[in-house]
Amino acid sequence: MKILVTGGAGFIGSNVVDAYTGAGHEVVVVDNLYSGKRENLNPKARFYLMDIRSGEVGKLFEHERPDCVNHHAAQMSVPASVQDPVFDADVNVRGFLNVLEAARRCGTKKVIFISSGGAVYGDAREYPTGETYSPQPLSPYGITKAVSEQYLFFYNHQYGLDYTVLRYANVYGPRQIPHGEAGVVAIFMDRLINAKPCTLYHYADEPRGMTRDYCLVEDVARANLLALDKGSRGAYNIGTGVATHTAELFDSIYEAIKRRVKDLPPELKTPARAQARPGDLKRSCLNIGRAKEELGWLPGANLREGLELTLKWRLKK
Ligand SMILES: NC(=O)c1ccc[n+]([C@@H]2O[C@H](COP(=O)([O-])OP(=O)(O)OC[C@H]3O[C@@H](n4cnc5c(N)ncnc54)[C@H](O)[C@@H]3O)[C@@H](O)[C@H]2O)c1
Incomplete structure (x- = not known):
């Protein structure tokens, strides 16, 4: 075809x-x-x-x-x-x-x-x-x-x-680019690998961040x-039908990188916090x-x- x-x-x-x-x-x-x-x-x-x-x-x-x-x-x-x-x-x-x-x-x-x-x-x-x-x-x-x-x-x-x-x-997966507001997996991975701090967006009533279904x-x-x-x-x-909070996703990425990158600075383990942006869904x-x-x-x-x-x-x- x-x-x-x-x-x-x-x-x-x-x-x-x-x-x-x-x-x-x-x-x-x-x-x-x-x-x-x-x-x-x-x-x-x-x-x-x-x-x-x-x-x-x-x-x-x-x-x-x-x-x-x-x-x-x-x-x-x-x-x-x-x-x-x-x-x-x-x-x-x-x-x-x-x-x-x-x-x-x-x-x-x-x-x-x-x-x-x-x-x-x-x-x-x-x-x-x-x-x-x-x-x-x-x-x-x-x-x-x-x-x-x-x-x-x-x-x-x-x-x-x-x-x-x-x-x-x-x-998410291979070829996703970290430059932009979308693609949180690529953004977290890229920043942590380059020893830069990450920001976790969330609504006031849910400090673990939004939930998303990652495929x-x-x-x-x-x-x-x-x-x-x-x-x-x-x-x-x-x-996938599985909901994951952004904080959970961040921890999984941090741990996965830590297993491979031995000198990952420990202060990167706690991401900065920021209010959800306009258009951000609370859960999906x-x-x-x-x-x-x-x-x-x-x-x-x-x-x-x-x-x-x-x-x-x-x-x-
Ligand atoms: N990434 C996600 O999680 C996600 C979730 C739901 C839906 N989608 C949809 O999947 C599709 C692909 O997204 P992606 O994440 O691969 O993003 P992407 O930005 O990598 O892919 C979009 C592609 O379209 C091209 N493009 C943009 N404007 C164009 C134009 N005017 N003319 C010709 N080409 C143009 C870009 O150069 C790029 O190659 C999009 O329709 C997006 O809305 C993505």
């Missing part, structure tokens, strides 16, 4: 490209390298340096005629979306619409759209949260993801374009493989029953194993 992956030079997208090429698919990558890196690009994939908002996207689709589009390209920072909701919507909604228009015009059969389980549900009362929970996003980023899901419904209804939505939990990127990539021919017109949570954890039943997907790694694997990659860099 020929698959066009937008955002295929990014952290998760590039791992998905590796899984697709590894399974023998022909892969085309579209990325403007806004946060993605050339070094992440799989040499077996054809790369186009292009913005998803560009007028050239239609021509590219006409030329490549992909069977399936896997849409990972996005402005993916929650705090950045609060600061500049116009830019967030421009990339995440207008850019996605540009891709959808190109896809339906050239006869693409399916779109796999990457949404966010945390950001779309908001601070859900149902916990772990299932896919039927009514979206209550608390950030412009969550709103653009929820809206994009609705566009898919329209494109299917109007043009018969098939789709699967994957609503990710907090993804390893290679498990997430496997869900993208399964979604190629399963999950028609469905939305699926991709997480996903019910993954539907992905198990309908996609045949289950996460393979627990957090400890996943952190070890990530640290091994980080120390080899």
Whole structure:
């Protein structure tokens, strides 16, 4: 199958490209390298340096005629979306619409759209949260993801374009970058390895920090493989169903690094504290029953194993 992956030079997208090429698919990558890196690009994939908002996207689709589009390209920072909701919507909604228009015009059969389980549900009362929970996003980023899901419904209804939505939990693992506000695993790891203090964001009533559902990127990539021919017109949570407080995560990372980096300064063991930022959810954890039943997907790694694997990659860099 020929698959066009937008955002295929990014952290998760590039791992998905590796899984697709590894399974023998022909892969085309579209990325403007806004946060993605050339070094992440799989040499077996054809790369186009292009913005998803560009007028050239239609021509590219006409030329490549992909069977399936896997849409990972996005402005993916929650705090950045609060600061500049116009830019967030421009990339995440207008850019996605540009891709959808190109896809339906050239006869693409399916779109796999990457949404966010945390950001779309908001601070859900149902916990772990299932896919039927009514979206209550608390950030412009969550709103653009929820809206994009609705566009898919329209494109299917109007043009018969098939789709699967994957609503990710907090993804971590090899290639995640520590530069930015998102990606707490990469940020903690990078700072501790460089003997710099960390900051733990929290709400006043929960000093252990927010809870998140952490899922390893290679498990997430496997869900993208399964979604190629399963999950028609469905939305699926991709997480672990296990909630971890930020303080717990920090301790696990600190201990994992301490086992390898002998001279880690002991004062780094206590992170600085700061108030949660606008848009930060208090808690997020996903019910993954539907992905198990309908996609045949289950996460393979627990957090400890996943952190070890990530640290091994980080120390080899
Ligand atoms: N990281 C997570 O925990 C997480 C959780 C839920 C959902 N997601 C979603 O997964 C997807 C990938 O996220 P990631 O963590 O790999 O981030 P990332 O920033 O590494 O990947 C995004 C990629 O999109 C590219 N891109 C951005 N704007 C573009 C544009 N206008 N045109 C073309 N390419 C553009 C970037 O260069 C980058 O390669 C995003 O849609 C994100 O919203 C991520």
